[in-house]
Structure formats: structure tokens, C-alpha cells
Amino acid sequence: MPTRPKVMTFCGVPQPTLEDCRAAIIPAPLEATVSYGGGTALGPAAIIQASQAMELYDEVVGSQPMDQGIYTHAGVDVRGPLTEVVARIERAVAEELAADRLPVVLGGEHTVTLGALQALKAARGADFTVLCLDAHPDLREAYQGRRLCHATVMRRALDLGLTVRHLGLRSSSQAEVRLIQEAGLRPLWAHELHEDPHWLTSALEGLSGPVYLSLDVDGLDAGIMPATGTPEPGGLSWQQVTAWLAAVCARHQVLGLDLVELAPLPYQPAWDFTAARLLYRALGLIFKGVS
Template sequence: MHDTYPRFLEEELDEITPEEALFHVIPVPLEQTVSYGGGTGKGPSAILRASSQLELYDGVSNPSEHGIWTAPPVETEGPLSDVVGRIKGVVERSFALGKLPVLLGGEHTVTVGALEACRAAFGEIGIVQIDAHADLRDTYEGTPYSHACVMRRACDMGHTVFQAGIRSLSLPEVAFRKSHPVHYLDARDIAKHGIPEQMLPDGFPERIWLTIDVDGLDASVMPATGTPEPGGITWYQCHEIIEKAVSGRRVAGFDVVELAPVKGLHFPDFTAARLVYDTMGFVSRSAIKESL
């Protein structure tokens, strides 16, 4: 069966043009470097289908008032350098319209295209990552475009990284964090001490990209992902991290990646759709608005 790509919240919202929408939802069904469990290629389609079950009210506001447009899926066949270039191009088109791209992965590599677009449009910015894994490897299984290398590429581009929820690191990644501008709030520290009032360090860039790997959440909340780790953050800790990351900052865009749907288990798909919509809510309420 072919994956279908309905619009985000298709059953609730009338179709609008890219110019009318703040949020540009961009499905990127990339699955090429997966190293453990597969299925991330089906993530974007599952999120879009599950989004039809969302309520427009997110508990605080109606994020859809700002307009949500859904792009056709990005072509993800072919060499990864080409795929990353296509993602960069799509994100740049959203930036050119003054809009906020929302990428649906797909494996975490999709973020590399977005971060290249950020660099071209805005220069060096801050990257806030929610994840179980540091993703700071230089190469993994022979490619620099592996999902395990995404934040290393961000550092190569000169972006400043803040990572939250991490609980899986290689020894070279531990060393890299000490010698580069990588800030972190690991899952172990969140479990012990919670999330500090001032979460991002002094001097962290005002403009950010938010990248949410769903495996940052605990597996009891999010079992549908390829490389699970025990001891993840809760749903409301995830909310708190997102809110503290975007409050008073300029949000270039965000992505939600690494959902690997499990046949017959639909709650994780809905959880991912809700995460996308709730993040739109935090961004539309708390971020500095440039393009509303």
C-alpha cells in the first residue's frame, strides 16, 4: 500500500495557500541510514493521518488560527547529499515567504537540510535538540549524513547546540561535548533535578531551530521509534523544554523526526501529531513574532 499524505488537520481546516499560512508542514519520508529498527519512512504519512483526530484547541489556544499549509512530500530517493539539498531548497522557499517550516521525518538526517537553509538565511543560530542520542558522531556506518551525525554537522556549520533528554553517548561524543559549544541537559539530570528556570545558557543565540527526535520521550510515551533508550523524558517535561526553548526567541522552524509507526499501535502516531500541534502552540504564543 502506498503511503498517503493528507493535509495536516485536513478534516478540520480549509485548504489555504502557502502565503496565507504561518506554518508550512513539510513531509520528508527519508529512510536510508537507519541502523536498528526501520520504518521511519512511514512517519510523516502516519503523523498527517493521525492529525485528523486532533482538536483545534490545544488546551491553551488555537494554533491553527495562524494558518497551516501542507507541502507535498519531499522526494527522498537518490544520494543523501541530493536529498539534503532538496530539503534545504524547500525550507529556503518557506523562509523566503517569511514562514515557519515544520518538517516531519523521516530519519533525523532531514534536519541537516534545514540547518543548511538556516545558515544560508540567517547565519549561525542556536539549535535546540530533544533526543535520547547526542548525534555528535563525525561519521557512522560510512556516511557523514547518518542520523547519528546530525548535531555534529550542526556544529560543523557553526551553529550552537543545546541538547535535552540525552542518555546515549559514545566515548568520543562525550569528549566532543567538552571541547565544542555543545550545551546539554541530560535525561539523568532532568530526572533528578527537573528543568532549571533558565534552561538555555547566557549568550545562547536568539534565533533557534528546534529539532525533536521522538525518542527523547520515554518509551512508555513513545514506543514507535527505531533506536529506543530507557529513561526518557515525560510528555510534560517535553512541553516544558519546548516552552522554555522558544519563549522570547525567534524560531526559524522546527522538526519532529524518527517516528517509526508500529502496525496496529496507533497511539504513538497520534502522540507525534499532538507534539507537532502543541509545538505550533508554544511557538505561536511564546516566540518573538516576525512573520505573523
């Protein structure tokens, strides 16, 4: 039997038996096409490190999500051409889907999401919606000459025939806005959210069927999440993001998720912890399932 590489596990628990797990974390420390601040390569390790200090009990979920079994894989090799990296992520996600485990991709830059979406589409078709928490639509056809990068990843999702629904947008090009209108997308912009007491209803209106969750930490307000490459003011609070997650998970089957774009700040672990907690809350709510 091959020996498994030793990895620091999420929450610092002894590595559970893979076959007994409901979810598997796939670290993908990709940092290839960052446009402003760097540091996303260190994101997965910082989140896993911060999770060592996290309580296993989640008072909102009302249980210990870790008891359901969360496996922590060694990181995906993110060296080499981007298309190859995305293909490796796709294979890693496909393995989890085939084993009926929830794939959890930990970025790294947002480009990693494409691997997960390709795997899901191959496994079950395009009958699901990508729910994307993000300050940016990432809908550019190309950015700085690249068709595959963090600023185009949701455009590539549209190319796959998927439906994308954004939450928290507040930094977009005019061309992206035009595409949103032409493609009939239904984002909830951050400024709309802050003006609408019923924003949670609006955010999920008309949504049906299973979803994939793509959580870019810059969807959170820069005040509570400055540790990201392109922090934007006017974002969501912790309470708003977690309320949205709770509503989504209570109504929709979640097929997979990712948490991306954390760029840890030296000697300031608070936001690594925020990201770890967000991931753990999301897992707890997904395990709890549709109510």
C-alpha cells in the first residue's frame, strides 16, 4: 500500500479514512495571473493553519461538522501551463464526485474554479447554477491577453453552458455589465443589497435545482477581509454572507464549493481565521442539508 504524504489537516484532526468522509479539501495554491496584490499561493496553507485554532462545534449549525468526515488532500501541483493545472484540479474534483464526496477546492486565485466546474459538467451535465460571491464579475472575454485567468473565470463558466449568479458585485467593467444584461444574468450588486431589506429574497428569487458555491473572499467587505489581492469597499458583512449561505443550503443541494483569493497578510492571522471559519460554516450548513 502506498504511504500517504503527511499533510496538516483542516481543524488539526487526525486524518480521517477517506472512504468515511463526506467532503474532501483539495488545496490548489495557484498564483499565476494575479493583477494587483499577490499572495494567493499562500492562501490554502494559511487557512488550514488558522483552522488548527478553530472550535469544532459550530453554534449556528448546532453540531460539529467535522464529525461528518472532512479529508484534507495534499495540494494539487500548480506548476506549469495553466490549462494543465486546471486539468489537474478537474481530475482531483472528478475523483471526489465519483466517490460521492463533496469536493472543496481551496484557492489560490479564482481560476481554480474552472477545474471544478469542468469536472461537475462532465459528471452530470450543466443542470446546476454557479453561485458566486465576489466583488468582481470575472466575466471578461480576456484580460491582459489571457483567456484563462482570475478575471475571466466566470466567462469560461458561461462558455461551458452554465448559469452564473453573482452576489456582492461592486467592481466591474462596462463590457461586463453589457454581457450581464445580454446574457440575462441576475446578479445582486452590493449597493442593491445594502439598500434592500429583502435582499436575501432577491438574491435567491427564481433559483431552482442544485448549485455550486464559489466563494471569493473579496465578496466580504474590505474592512473585514483586507487579505486579498483586490480588496473593495462596500462589500458584505460576515452576517450577510453567512445568512446567504444558510438560505442557499437550506433550499438547494450543493454539489461542490471553493474558497478562493485569500492572500494572507504577514503576522496578521485574523483574516486567515475568518476564511477558515467561513469554509467551516459553509461545510456545516451543506452537511445539514435541505430543510
